[in-house]
């Protein structure tokens with residue numbers, strides 16, 4: 475897992491690396507700038523392109539000065555540097571890099587407090603005004619400059635973070651923030667890059683390694699982690715010789731109403747594709763023909779009118795409940811029946827989450843270590859309205875602990891929060907997956923993984939990764955705009971096979 479540090483921890487890790495590698499601070503800045511330039515020249519190879527580098531007087535500005543010098547070394551011919559002298563203070567590494575830059579032929583100008591802004595005729599701007607040192611929303615000269623740059627319609631490449639963008643914590647409404655086409659960020663994505671609030675300010679980002687001490691970072695035992703492919707490869711278990719369907723569990727999917735049988739079909743079929751040894755769907759009688767026709771591998775427990783079906787609880791190694799289940803009286807009875815009689819962790823989704831919102835007393839019988847899979851609206855219905863995603867994560871941490879459950883908060887970067895307070899960011903999936911029924915497929919996959927004896931924590935992390943990866947494999951190579959949940963479900967075996975190879 476890639477630990478995601480918050481700004482003060484980034485400073486701590488930088489300082490540790492400087493003291494223990496050891497490396498002089500100015501050389502670490504040189505290394506960071508070189509990593510930036512390495513990525514930059516691959517993507518902006520036109521050396522006749524005119525580039526303006528805007529620098530603050532802190533270390534982000536120091537990076538900007540070093541980057542300008544390195545681009546000059548790489549024969550970029552039309553570079554100019556504009557230093558925003560809005561403060562009397564400057565860091566030693568900024569000063570050193572300014573002296574180094576003065577030895578080149580690059581033109582350097584200064585912008586002073588209250589002054590007008592120079593005409594900008596370069597199509598490409600490198601933003602090195604402020605980085606992770608941001609400690610309050612922009613105002614005054616910085617805000618004016620950022621508003622001015624935003625109005626110019628230029629291509630903006632930000633160093634580490636766009637100026638004015640908080641790397642973590644709440645992003646104040648209406649704050650002045652530079653809108654970057656690309657952010658080349660050091661060592662790790664900043665947590666707020668992974669939240670929807672970054673959408674208006676960051677078109678895309680790339681993290682470049684600058685050699686921060688990894689042992690030190692791991693020793694911090696940080697709560698925020700990004701899931702990487704290597705973690706998934708370690709977690710996935712291959713099927714072994716002499717195994718049989720009993721080895722891989724029997725999953726029950728409790729889902730569907732006559733009008734929403736599709737949710738049950740998607741969920742139960744995804745469960746089969748994700749490797750559950752046996753799959754049974756508990757569905758309304760009117761859906762039986764559809765189920766048998768859609769996928770003969772799935773067995774059924776039929777719900778007749780308003781009658782509770784008889785379920786042999788001990789038969790099932792995992793249960794997923796909720797997709798398309800509805801909120802009528804039978805649904806309430808059914809969920810109560812499941813919660814009371816089944817003692818192992820459940821996967822609780824969609825209408826089952828809505829029922830938990832309406833019938834609060836149900837919370838008392840949610841089995842420990844169950845997995846709740848809300849999207850943003852379901853999350854807010856469960857736990858109250860939230861003004862931003864950072865708050866939502868903090869509430870998730872509190873509620874996961876309070877109820878001893880895993881909360882999988884669906885998003886572009888789906889967030890898995892454990893009862894122990896770990897926050898895992900999934901790194902797969904794409905907007906082609908924004909199609910109704912996609913969450914039902916995820917529920918089926920996670921339920922199947924639980925049935926196959928993955929721990930609830932592993933089932934969440936693996937399930938979100940496989941679901942998103944299958945979607946990426948289908949959509950990304952040909953830039954396909956829309957993919958169907960049924961396609962994602964059917965792709966899962968191949969995605970798993972690739973990860974096991």
Ligand SMILES: NC(=O)C1=CN([C@@H]2O[C@H](COP(=O)(O)OP(=O)(O)OC[C@H]3O[C@@H](n4cnc5c(N)ncnc54)[C@H](OP(=O)(O)O)[C@@H]3O)[C@@H](O)[C@H]2O)[C@@H](O)CC1
Nearest residue numbers: 488503506532533534604605606607608609610611612634
């Ligand atoms: N540490 C390292 O070794 C490495 C660091 N690296 C680079 O350093 C960057 C962090 O640098 P940094 O800490 O110097 O802060 P930076 O973002 O340049 O800001 C400068 C100063 O601005 C001020 N300020 C804050 N908010 C403000 C506001 N709203 N409006 C106006 N002013 C405001 C605040 O000063 P204050 O006002 O508190 O005195 C702050 O200190 C990081 O993003 C990366 O690019 C890399 O080279 C790798 C090695």
Ligand SMILES: Nc1ncnc2c1ncn2[C@@H]1O[C@H](COP(=O)(O)OP(=O)(O)O)[C@@H](O)[C@H]1O
Nearest residue numbers: 849885886903904905907908910911912913914
């Ligand atoms: N823009 C997006 N980028 C990445 N993944 C997405 C995007 N939109 C949706 N998804 C994924 O699709 C799924 C949608 O789930 P959900 O909203 O519960 O769908 P439904 O309720 O229709 O089944 C989630 O797993 C989510 O992560």
Ligand SMILES: [K+]
Nearest residue numbers: 601604635637
């Ligand atoms: K910046």
